[in-house]
Amino acid sequence: AQTVTQSQPEMSVQEAETVTLSCTYDTSESDYYLFWYKQPPSRQMILVIRQEAYKQQNATENRFSVNFQKAAKSFSLxxxxxxxxxxxxYFCAYRSEVRHGQNFVFGPGTRLSVLP
Amino acid sequence: DVKVTQSSRYLVKRTGEKVFLECVQDMDHENMFWYRQDPGLGLRLIYFSYDVKMKEKGDIPEGYSVSREKKERFSLILESASTNQTSMYLCASTPERVGYEQYFGPGTRLTVT
Incomplete structure (x- = not known):
């Protein structure tokens, strides 16, 4: 079964600075999808960025980008x-290509604080 | 835009009560999910459904059941609520086509006293 690990339970960053959130996963599959979700306090979970495993190019969405290292099974934001x-x-998530079944796996999350 | 709605944002129930949590999505998604979210544990899958009247157990199905009579609606049922079921419950949906992300509802914070 796949697992997703986020080793940083909490992080903080100064406003206007750059921060990197770590995510590693374990899988024996070659084709899959990876996602970063954001859950603001008391608000809905929304998608930040997605990455297809077959694509070598790292995904970018405005100020958000990923560093996808397939061989290392690493997917940082x-x-x-x-x-x-x-x-x-912030939750890192893995989606298998299996059509049915428990094909989404989430990490435990990283709480990001932004300091003014 | 995809919209996933949940019947309540906050719910307080007593031990032993039967509790219904409703989830509705408006994008004709085949797959629907119920998760439980607890601090430090992330999201844990309770049940999911890939079609009307079809359901499969997730990682923590004990104490829960589900119902999907219509494609857009997926209900989570706590037959006899217990204090250890106090949690945030998230509903999500996704198309059957591979590669799509899940779309989440706003969550229901359930407190069982």
Whole structure:
């Protein structure tokens, strides 16, 4: 079974600085998808960024980018020019290509604080 | 935009009560999920459904049941609520096509006293 690990339960960053959140996963599959989700305090979980395992190019969405290292099974999230609104729980998630079944696995989350 | 709604944001129930949590999605997604979210444990899958009347157990199904009579609606049932079921409950949906992310509801914070 796949597992997802986020080794940093909490992190903090100064406003306008850059922060990197770590995620590692364990799988025997070659094709899969990886996601970073953001859950602001008392608000809905939303998708930040996604990465297809077959793509070598790292995904980027505005200030958010990933460093995807398939061989190392690592999928870190970099937030540039951090803003107060970036403060949230961040979850790394893995999706198998299996159509049915328990094909989503989440990490335990990293709580990010942004300091003014 | 995809919308996933949950019947309540906050719910307080007594031990032994039967509790219904409702989830509705408006994007014709085949798959729907119920998760429980606890600090330090991330999201743990309770049940999921990949079609009407189809369901499969997740990692922590004990004490819960589900119902999916219509494609857009997925209900989580606590037959006899207990204090250890106090938690945040998240519903999610996703299309059957591979590669898509899950879309989440706002969550229901359930307190069992």
């Amino acid at each position: 970099k937030i540039s020019d951090s803003q107060l609104g970036d403060a949230a729980m």
